[in-house]
Amino acid sequence: MTDEKTPTERTTAERPAPHGAVWAAAAWSVGVLALLVALPLTARHRLPDPLATHWGGREPNGSMSLTAAALAPAAFWAVLVLTAVALRRYWAGRTPGAAAATLAAGGVLLTGAQTSIVHANLDRARWQDAAPMGIEVVLILLATGLAGLLAWLAGRRFGGRPEPRPAAGAPALEVPPGEQFVWLSHAANPWLQLAAAVLGLVAVTGVLAVASGVAELDWVLVLPFAVASLASLACSSVRARVTARGLTVGFGPFGWPARHWSPTELDSARAEQRTAAQVGGWGYRINGLGTTVMLRGGTCLVVRTRRGTDFAVSVDDAERGAALLNALIARTRQPTG
Structure with a gap:
């Protein structure tokens, strides 16, 4: 920080x-x-x-x-x-x-x-x-x-x-004006990554077999494997970033697509223990707990928006990310006069 x-x-x-x-x-x-x-x-x-x-x-x-x-x-x-x-x-x-x-x-x-x-x-x-x-x-x-x-x-x-990161400690941190800070964390599901690689190899094998003339396959048979590989890859990893602009959560190896919340859009942040069974499985889940990106069981970074909905993502060091977000949220509510 x-x-x-x-x-x-x-x-x-x-x-x-x-x-x-x-x-x-x-x-x-x-x-x-x-x-x-x-x-x-x-x-x-x-x-x-x-x-x-x-x-x-x-x-x-x-x-x-x-x-x-x-x-x-x-x-x-x-x-x-x-x-x-x-x-x-x-x-x-x-x-x-x-x-x-x-x-x-x-x-x-x-x-x-x-x-x-x-x-x-x-x-x-x-x-x-x-x-x-x-x-x-x-x-x-x-x-x-x-x-x-x-x-x-x-x-x-x-x-x-x-890259610099905020010090560990309390649920909220003091962020002096003008200070530069960044919090980064990520999580990945090894089984989804492996599945993406295997499905991708099946698709590549089909394409090469057709292109070489060794086999005659319908391209329609290859397409589902390619789509499934790309979908598994996009859901296999997630990256969370907290800066003065707020929270950004990116999906897949390139961090795209991504979701962003500015501090003014958030009500609070916390770290919470969640399991795949609680949220309905692995991946991108929507249920009574709100939206959860579940790639591994354990501590999740959970933010509550001003609309009253929760968004959770299973990343490492969630306590530190929540503390920094709470500090940013508190700063936006301070009087400016």
Whole structure:
């Protein structure tokens, strides 16, 4: 809250990524590895051996055996995974988001390249007869850049330098005028994060199978998995932020969509113990207790609005967030004359 830091200061940025994010990364790593090996081997009866793996301009000018074409990108992916592990283990504080960006961009690049190679060689008698490469390369590079950027932005939300936070203590804190302060906290549901990763891999597998020509699937069968993956991802984590502007609660790895309340819109704040059974389950729940974002049982930050409704979110260090909000609310009610 003030420029002077105390020994008890902590921020969520200092904590490691939630276990669910780690499991999701593991599922992504294993899934990409399986796809890289399975795509050419599944279609081996429709591929030449050797098959074209390099193009000079639009025409093929290099080849590999079918076995090498399956194992070489898998080995390169294993190196990228180890690099991401090292980035997270040793340089997470200095390069937040780098590990996530490495996995996302590398996985998209390699699976996209493998898909285009299989598609170009499919039903060809010789590797020299492989289809030319064109717009596929541009699309793969664009998708790789976009995946890396989004993963980097999401990863930075759980890394970086510490930010000042209010000192612990009473239900309300004194906030001197002109002081800069911020309170940050987050929570994640590891099972929802893992479910998002698994559903996303199923959707990606379907898309790659269709794009490579290995299988003929109706896009309608793939779409539900993609939608379910995105919905699970958006509901799997939440981030609460208290500043002089009030309370902001963001959902998903990018903190969007988000809800915001200014101090003038709030009546009070408190920390309260709640369980999933009390609020009707996990996720975004509306019942007699009001609205609850329940990602893990335990202490929740609960705010009561001027309209008389309650909004609760299960985040760490809820007592401190409630104390700061109460101080802000009290400030708005002080006479200004």
